[in-house]
Amino acid sequence: MNPNDEPAPDRPATDRLDARKLAASRREAMRRRARRIRRSVAGLAVALFTAAFLAVYVQLASGHDPALTAAKRRTSATSLKASAEQTSTEAAPAEESSTSSSGESSSGESSSSSTGAESSSTETSESPSAVTTSQS
């Protein structure tokens, strides 16, 4: 026997049992904490995603698509520019008017002409022109 060896402490069986229980409870506490953190992270991610999704969905569903608004602004700018160009060249025919051999006519801005059965016109206004529905 090695003289340096000290005799093992003579712990009672109950102490060993307590130590095991303590270790097990610490392990359990660590697991609970890990679960709690995992749940919090997952919940937060889902909440953030849902909030972002709802915000975008409501924005688009309510007809306030930012891309469309930007397109509308561009259209207005183009319209103003085109209007200015047409004013400076009054005699020139409108770019988008068409003439065909069937007899329909073309006309410039804010004017129209027809041959009775068919007509073509170009008009610039701030809002879309009205359409009328009646029995056919």
Next chain:
Amino acid sequence: MAAEITESFECFGSRCSVVVSGGTPESTAGAAASHARRELLSWHRRFSRFIPDSELSRLNADPRSEVPVSALMARFAQVALEAATMTGGLVDATLLDEIESAGYDGDLGHRLPLEMALKLAPPRTPASPAALERWHQIHVDAANGIIARPPGLKLDSGGLAKGLFADVLAEELSGHDAFAINCGGDIHVGGTAALERPIRVESPFDGRILHTFELAHTGVATSGIGRRSWLDGSGRPAHHLLDPASGRPAFTGIVQVTALAPSAALAEIHAKAAILSGPRLAHARLPHGGVIVYDDRSHRVIQPPPAITLRDLSALIQSPASSAAHHV
């Protein structure tokens, strides 16, 4: 907004127009409007029952039980089937023989004024589906372009085709800023700019405007008995909206219905079903809104269901009490 190009012309026996604004990478507004006009005129020649060699006339006269047709004709037959299915047979596109028997077999000649037609008309009763339900015998194979039906069963293009044409053109013009296609009263408006367009509903009695809707994307159709009324061989007033049960013109107490719907073809179905249902049930046939004009010249406006906007939502969240008070 960009300049609006308008093409206006006679087609389908009435006035049609195509309004387009804003170009796309593929087409200018003017080119698109001209193309739409050409297509409508071409479809008129193919779908008119008054032109003996039109595709519709050839289909109706074909002795085969399975007839190869164009994709658009197959689509029209599908719409006709959908109309009958949705309305339980009330909107029936197989009543061509009956309408010809009633006198609508060509140029109507002298037209009967609406007031006179209403005075001479029989007691008002709602229409009901035909007992025979011939439309059940139609089968459409859209993939192969075949319509199967017993020889002799004829299809009438009528307003359903005009609604379909407006929808087909709307698909083609969907990339433009704004457009409105008016196929003789069947209208489809839309466009990427989502600009609200005034849609005016005309009275069948005096042509005054009864109501104006402001909508950016919608189908609209007006059906009525005012414009095409005549006296038949027996001196009875007649028009083109038939009661499928009797095969005779329907006098239900309603002279005109304008219906709103996501598509013009669906609006046409709703409008016809509403007028045939009579005053008691007509409003139930207009889930997307519309205008009903009665025999006594009165009218009822059914507003389209309100769209929930971001502003409405935020107002609801911020002041529920004031909102509740407003509704009370």
